[in-house]
Amino acid sequence: MTLRYGVVGCGRVFQRYHLPVVTDHEDYTLVAACDTDADSARSVLGAAADGVLVTTSLEEFLTVGRPDVVAVCTPNDAHTEPVLAALAAGAHVLCEKPLAADLTQARRLAGAAGADRLAVNLPYRFHELVPAFLKALPEGPCEITLTFTTAGQRLWRPVTNWYGDAARAGGGALVDLGAHALDLLVTVFGRPRPVACRVDARGVEERVIADLEFPAGPAKLRIDRRSRVMGLTLEATAANGETTVLDLRRGEVRSAAGTVTAEDRRPELAAIRGFLDTVAGRPGTARWPRLRRWRCRNSSRRCTPTPSAIRS
Template sequence: MSDARRSRFAGVGCGRVFQRYHLPCADARDDIEPVGAVDLDAGRAEALFADRPGVWTGSSVDRLLKETAPDVISVCTPNDAHAEAVLAALDAGVAVLCEKPLAAGIDAARAIAAHPDADRLLSVNLPYRFHELLKPFTEVARDGTQEIELTFVTPGDRVWRACTPWYGDARRAGGGALLDLGLHALDILVTVFGRPDVHSCEVDSAEVEERARVGLSFQGVPATLRIDRAGRRLAMAVTVRTSSGTHVLDLRRGELRLADGTVVEAGGRPELAAISGWFDVVTGTAPSAIATAQEALGLQLLVQAAYERARPVSAAALLG
């Protein structure tokens, strides 16, 4: 494909998420051309593209938009810097893929979702709703549902903290593990069962929690959401007890284990689905479903409702 037909791509925030997901996804496509990147640490952006002299780097979002004239940008900054970058891009008529959450604070998230071009130009990176096993899981999970449990455990507190020290700053992060990982978990549950009622929330810290347990219900069906960002393993699974037995969607293993013993396996990298889908939309390669700003705001409002009910308990109680 000639350069004239390639969509111009730029990044805002050159940390772990941009390096591991957004940039490789762009590089894997013939119809995307990386043209610029900025970071508060301009040296990090420069070092990342040291072998690409044609890519403009710096620290100013306004200059990035002016110097590179991108068609699409990925916003991968700390949460408190999402709003400024997203709104600047939308004002310039540039398509945006924003990392979750929309913003550190709910007022800034509302401002993003209310932008007149948000519906047309903005998508949020919530990839698990596009998992290939979610549809067959939905078909069995809704049949006589009696109880729902979603557990999301990662060793992120140890693995990510060196790369993302701002996770421990409530002002910059906007919350702890519940806002960070809970949005993914809630997005799965909402996609399958609809919007829940929030009844209770327990956290291991009143500041920036690493563990949380949230009590929900979906049209009267009880559900429990467990988040642990300080675990020693990686696990992400939805367990549903129904009138026909127990079904488990194991997102970590890429397996759907049905009550009758059937196991359905998935392939690919589901964490890239939202990025690839948005690139498809921007380039006109293929129509694709996206996670909209209004949907991301709805999830963030659920997290806020949980935080308003939050009760600090010991980590041992949450792990029990």
């Protein structure tokens, strides 16, 4: 049976990430699109717009389009209404990260009826190199560093100017890239205790330095959304100085045992593929990696958040 697919929010994220996956998936047919600008939505859909209901009405999208699966790709502050409406209509929903622009909205979505049909697009936990990185890690405690840099607003401002609006975005680099970075860290090392977080501005920050404590050891998270270099690296350094590196930009795991190279050159699509495959009941769908069990070397240490500011 072919499943009916619809999207709310036909912006650049949908165009670059969701559209290529759904149009190539044999189990799905794109049937409906909802956007505040119908003409822009048709332009984004391109050849895929043929036979698709394009509307500015969420009600029409759900009642006439009748999607089985809905992708919500609206700005951060506009996730709640379409997610709740799609869940109430019985659809499976993949929401773009972060789940919402504030905790109140996020908790409302997480506690909604049908929330077991709701997922968030966080692809890096599904990266094919995560198991290789886990396997290459030395035993015992380590020091962890995750560095995430992008071109940020210089790249996205023309099509996502709301990124600079704290109310609409929910903040800046921490909620934007931090969602990916923290999810990857939690996938590999388990849940941390926060120690400190420093940002370069209030409202919409571009640079973040966060200190965390994992059972495996201390971690430093560095995010720079104004960098000229695109990169995402996770490093774990053992007491003997041996370092294991997960370099997602290059698609490599580097360790004392050698280098492992990824085959998938578009890992950012992994969660979308996995979600669609799971709903369709296809075998071999993406699975969350098995977490390594760590014992904290500083189990008595208490860690509390201490926000401060990074000097420019």
